[in-house]
Amino acid sequence: MSLEVPDGSLTALLGPSGGGKSTLLRVVAGLEVPDSGTIEFDGEDVTGVPVRDRGIGFCFQHYAPFRHLTVRKNVSFGLEVRKRPKAEIRAKVDELLDLVKIDHLADRYPSQLSGGQRQRMALARALAIEPQLLLLDEPFGALDARVRQELRVWLRELHETISVTTVLVTHDQEEAMEVADHLAIINEGRLEQIGHPTDMYDHPANEFVMKFLGPATQLNGEWVRPHDLVIHRNPADGDNAGTVERVTHLGFEVRVDVALEGGGAAWVQLSRGVANELDLASGDPVWISRTGASGRHGKGQPTARVPSRGPGTDGAPLQLLAPDPLAPNTTS
Amino acid sequence: MTGRWRLPLRLAALTYLGFLVALPVGSVFYRAFQHGFGAAWHAISSPDAVHALWLTFLVALIAVPLDTVFGVGVALILSRHRFPGAWLLDAFVDLPLAVSPVVVGIALVLVYGKSGWFGNWLAGHGITIIFSLPGIVMASATVALPYVVREVLPVLQEIGTDQEQAAATLGASPFTVFRRITLPSIRRSLAYGVTLTTARVIGEFGAVAVVSGLVAGKTETLTLFIQDGVENLNLVAAYAGAVVLALIALAVLAVVGAGRRGPTDAPTKERGTPRWRSRSDPSPSDSEVPLLSTT
Numbered sequence: 001m002s003l004e005v006p007d008g009s010l011t012a013l014l015g016p017s018g019g020g021k022s023t024l025l026r027v028v029a030g031l032e033v034p035d036s037g038t039i040e041f042d043g044e045d046v047t048g049v050p051v052r053d054r055g056i057g058f059c060f061q062h063y064a065p066f067r068h069l070t071v072r073k074n075v076s077f078g079l080e081v082r083k084r085p086k087a088e089i090r091a092k093v094d095e096l097l098d099l100v101k102i103d104h105l106a107d108r109y110p111s112q113l114s115g116g117q118r119q120r121m122a123l124a125r126a127l128a129i130e131p132q133l134l135l136l137d138e139p140f141g142a143l144d145a146r147v148r149q150e151l152r153v154w155l156r157e158l159h160e161t162i163s164v165t166t167v168l169v170t171h172d173q174e175e176a177m178e179v180a181d182h183l184a185i186i187n188e189g190r191l192e193q194i195g196h197p198t199d200m201y202d203h204p205a206n207e208f209v210m211k212f213l214g215p216a217t218q219l220n221g222e223w224v225r226p227h228d229l230v231i232h233r234n235p236a237d238g239d240n241a242g243t244v245e246r247v248t249h250l251g252f253e254v255r256v257d258v259a260l261e262g263g264g265a266a267w268v269q270l271s272r273g274v275a276n277e278l279d280l281a282s283g284d285p286v287w288i289s290r291t292g293a294s295g296r297h298g299k300g301q302p303t304a305r306v307p308s309r310g311p312g313t314d315g316a317p318l319q320l321l322a323p324d325p326l327a328p329n330t331t332s
Numbered sequence: 333m334t335g336r337w338r339l340p341l342r343l344a345a346l347t348y349l350g351f352l353v354a355l356p357v358g359s360v361f362y363r364a365f366q367h368g369f370g371a372a373w374h375a376i377s378s379p380d381a382v383h384a385l386w387l388t389f390l391v392a393l394i395a396v397p398l399d400t401v402f403g404v405g406v407a408l409i410l411s412r413h414r415f416p417g418a419w420l421l422d423a424f425v426d427l428p429l430a431v432s433p434v435v436v437g438i439a440l441v442l443v444y445g446k447s448g449w450f451g452n453w454l455a456g457h458g459i460t461i462i463f464s465l466p467g468i469v470m471a472s473a474t475v476a477l478p479y480v481v482r483e484v485l486p487v488l489q490e491i492g493t494d495q496e497q498a499a500a501t502l503g504a505s506p507f508t509v510f511r512r513i514t515l516p517s518i519r520r521s522l523a524y525g526v527t528l529t530t531a532r533v534i535g536e537f538g539a540v541a542v543v544s545g546l547v548a549g550k551t552e553t554l555t556l557f558i559q560d561g562v563e564n565l566n567l568v569a570a571y572a573g574a575v576v577l578a579l580i581a582l583a584v585l586a587v588v589g590a591g592r593r594g595p596t597d598a599p600t601k602e603r604g605t606p607r608w609r610s611r612s613d614p615s616p617s618d619s620e621v622p623l624l625s626t627t
Binding site: 051054064077129 | 500519
């Protein structure tokens with residue numbers, strides 16, 4: 001696979017568990033050695049560069065806090081290893097703790113922090129070395145739902161503040177769509193599609209991406225989004241006739257299952273207002289058509305590269321182009 | 333356990349310990365000072381006794397660091413690398429515990445003794461191992477070899493490699509990672525392993541008896557000095573030596589005890605030892621976290 005990460009972007013590697021996302025991230029970091037292929041930062045081949053010289057900020061799935069060190073010492077570790085002057089380290093750490101909003105916890109130990117606090121400490125620790133690339137492995141995986149939601153928003157805001165090129169791994173499509181400005185869908189070691197989240201949602205390259213990024217249903221053998229379907233009470237040109245099987249009210253949305261005349265079944269997602277207007281009941285004859293310009297898979301993909309469904313990662317070059325190093329004063 | 337069984341159980345445990353430990357050790361103390369403190373002091377300050385004490389100290393000084401370095405190394409290899417034959421190394425570490433110390437001594441004589449495999453070569457180069465200090469150190473180091481590995485290995489496996497990898501991404505060299513991340517993480521278990529090693533080296537008798545040659549004032553350690561005293565009916569010396577050995581053992585135990593209790597505020601709790609976790613630790617929660625202060 002070939003994957004390019006644009007300068008300053010926040011890219012999400014999205015895919016089902018066990019699909020090779022974390023492995024890819026670890027290969028980029030230098031924690032694992034690829035069987036073949038190359039990693040390039042800003043056009044420079046770093047495949048053989050050891051992890052400690054890559055200048056990468058890596059946040060581990062379980063944060064990997066240094067348990068015997070205080071929050072402050074955790075964050076300053078990278079700077080101390082680089083033998084920076086004490087005063088500089090102190091100022092930098094204060095700045096970072098303030099940035100991730102755990103300055104009041106500086107003298108605590110990791111065991112005295114909550115999951116979310118540990119996550120932010122790990123982030124501050126990774127940012128301390130002013131990495132040219134920030135890698136986050138399932139950054140919100142180990143947190144409960146509410147904290148996860150808050151941290152997503154916070155991470156996006158943080159990225160806007162410091163604009164360091166960031167790659168994060170997640171299996172949660174909602175999380176990826178919300179946080180990232182670039183998506184790379186990875187499945188079974190293959191890159192399925194890469195591009196902007198909305199483009200990919202509207203123009204998925206294939207069935208897998210279509211189904212993974214959101215709800216999908218089939219009409220005339222094509223995959224469509226159920227909210228792109230319209231139900232009519234009366235037939236018109238090009239409509240598909242069918243019978244309502246079931247109407248399910250899910251709070252704001254209403255799900256209508258329809259048995260199609262030509263065989264097969266589709267489901268349509270309606271808003272409550274529309275559903276009330278139609279006043280559907282099971283057994284009603286209906287006609288379904290598509291709305292909007294959203295395309296089916298296989299059609300125009302402005303930003304996507306169609307992945308090779310070939311031999312997978314083995315043998316294919318792995319490229320990762322990272323941008324210029326950060327502007328010097330990234331954390332102010 | 334119901335209340336009415338508690339007292340008899342305690343009594344049974346205390347009686348058992350009393351007959352097995354307190355009574356024999358106590359009687360050694362009693363017999364050592366039976367003829368007065370002066371006699372005991374005279375026996376233990378004889379040149380042979382002082383030399384035995386010195387030799388024991390010297391052997392511990394060499395053998396314990398050897399076992400410590402080897403033990404940490406093997407624990408690192410077994411926990412951080414996968415290689416064919418790892419199970420064999422793992423099993424070999426336990427071998428000195430499984431076989432009798434006498435067998436360890438005899439095996440060393442077979443290999444390094446005058447008629448042993450390397451005997452001629454060693455003699456030709458003027459090196460004596462058996463019946464001299466190197467042999468005693470080797471025997472002691474061998475029997476005490478498993479302790480550091482067995483204490484440190486589970487902790488290394490438990491803490492995993494995440495912290496070490498994180499340190500590497502932050503720019504730390506492998507040695508820095510070991511010194512600043514790995515070593516502090518295994519500090520407690522390592523201290524405990526070293527203490528056990530020390531106790532074993534100081535108290536070892538069987539293996540050392542075979543390789544030392546039992547020359548009083550030359551190759552006699554403290555345990556051999558005691559045995560010598562018993563055999564030659566120099567009982568006061570034997571008991572006095574035993575008291576010294578017992579006092580050293582008590583000191584070692586005290587160090588372990590202090591280390592185990594540890595400073596209560598130390599947050600470097602190793603997960604495998606929850607006894608250090610104080611109950612009053614407020615369990616941190618995300619709810620109090622001020623997030624997203626929109627400034």
